[in-house]
Amino acid sequence: MKCRVCRGPAVIDIRRHNANFCQEHFLRYCRTQVEKTLKEFSMVKPGDRVLVAVSGGKDSLAVWDILLHLGYEATGLYVGLGLGEYYDVSGRHARRFAEERGLELIEVDIRGTYDIDVPTAASVTGRAPCSACGLSKRHVFDQATLAGDFDALVTGHNLDDEAAVLFGNVLHWQSDYLGRQQPVLPAGHGFPKKVKPLVRLGERETAAYCVLAGIDYLVEECPMAKGNKHLHYKAALNLIESESPGSKQAFYFGFLRNAVDLFSEQRTYSEPEEQRERTEPDDDVGMLRACEECGATTNSELCAFCRLVRSTAGTKPVPIAMTRKRN
Amino acid sequence: MLVKLRNPTRQEVIDGPISVVKLLNRLKVNREEVLVIQDGTLIPGDAVLSDNAVVEVRPVISGG
Ligand code: SF4
Ligand SMILES: [Zn+2]
Ligand SMILES: [Zn+2]
Numbered sequence: 001m002k003c004r005v006c007r008g009p010a011v012i013d014i015r016r017h018n019a020n021f022c023q024e025h026f027l028r029y030c031r032t033q034v035e036k037t038l039k040e041f042s043m044v045k046p047g048d049r050v051l052v053a054v055s056g057g058k059d060s061l062a063v064w065d066i067l068l069h070l071g072y073e074a075t076g077l078y079v080g081l082g083l084g085e086y087y088d089v090s091g092r093h094a095r096r097f098a099e100e101r102g103l104e105l106i107e108v109d110i111r112g113t114y115d116i117d118v119p120t121a122a123s124v125t126g127r128a129p130c131s132a133c134g135l136s137k138r139h140v141f142d143q144a145t146l147a148g149d150f151d152a153l154v155t156g157h158n159l160d161d162e163a164a165v166l167f168g169n170v171l172h173w174q175s176d177y178l179g180r181q182q183p184v185l186p187a188g189h190g191f192p193k194k195v196k197p198l199v200r201l202g203e204r205e206t207a208a209y210c211v212l213a214g215i216d217y218l219v220e221e222c223p224m225a226k227g228n229k230h231l232h233y234k235a236a237l238n239l240i241e242s243e244s245p246g247s248k249q250a251f252y253f254g255f256l257r258n259a260v261d262l263f264s265e266q267r268t269y270s271e272p273e274e275q276r277e278r279t280e281p282d283d284d285v286g287m288l289r290a291c292e293e294c295g296a297t298t299n300s301e302l303c304a305f306c307r308l309v310r311s312t313a314g315t316k317p318v319p320i321a322m323t324r325k326r327n
Numbered sequence: 328m329l330v331k332l333r334n335p336t337r338q339e340v341i342d343g344p345i346s347v348v349k350l351l352n353r354l355k356v357n358r359e360e361v362l363v364i365q366d367g368t369l370i371p372g373d374a375v376l377s378d379n380a381v382v383e384v385r386p387v388i389s390g391g
Binding site: 202238 | 333368369370386388
């Protein structure tokens, strides 16, 4: 195998592009793909200050590294979710990355700040752990982005993540979710702009980027991910991809080109742009107002996160092993 | 050769020499879902691994 650019020995093949790359040209390929994505979707522009949500895993550390290479001022945000030893280890990876490069890493531990953690919140409220986790992360991301006056919040969602979510949304015809499955959510109604610069890179590529760029990421999976339906969707899509390389990219980008507007137009007359993203399925669609507790935009007295905190804080912590893994 | 695998973490001994693609087929692993790593760098699909090689087959799929 020879590198497409320099004809030197290749270290990786990207079958959907029918291309092989050496180390140097693979790293350049990843950075160019991200640069193109930032421009194409008007995600951020030179001079913007961004906050990167980092978990210590391959995607978030790769996107942080790439943004720095592209010249952006990028601060990290690590959220301690109380997921047992897993989260201690993931925090170490995030901290080491920041320390080695002299970067600022903001840390928010939800046990210290809100007296909750994901296993306890899931167990007390009967939510799936990933749902309690997602709600908590979104809340901390929003608040930290607004508090630090950043131009955008960056997350490490890659092509495989987006294709799997799209697959699930199509499978169940979740038209409201489909309407907002965009790589950029604009700022508005008191919410920050959110962007996903890795949507052109598959997760095999983000992992390869870390290995080749010398980034020591956490390889182990969150213990709550097992049995996650997204893992099944990914496995199904990868079966198709291995027979027909390029299928995931065609599926996701074809959707953005041809269909997402149909679903988002359907939505705009019934609710404001940002409302459904931040509210929970069990919230009534009503008037937007400020949460009485935290000031976040919501459609009831308390936002969904503050309701979660209210029911969980003060209860006895539930060990991770006792959590039911419903997803 | 020695192959390190994860989820669960385990090791397998496979006879070499063998190409990376054949190794992954033998392990019934989809190439889209792993990287093959030797001495801290990536090994491409057409590389032939010798009988005394030590490689890691690292999954790249995250579920969170
Ligand atoms: S797998 Fe679920 S619980 Fe674990 S980090 Fe991801 S969303 Fe949170
Ligand atoms: Zn090259
Ligand atoms: Zn609130």
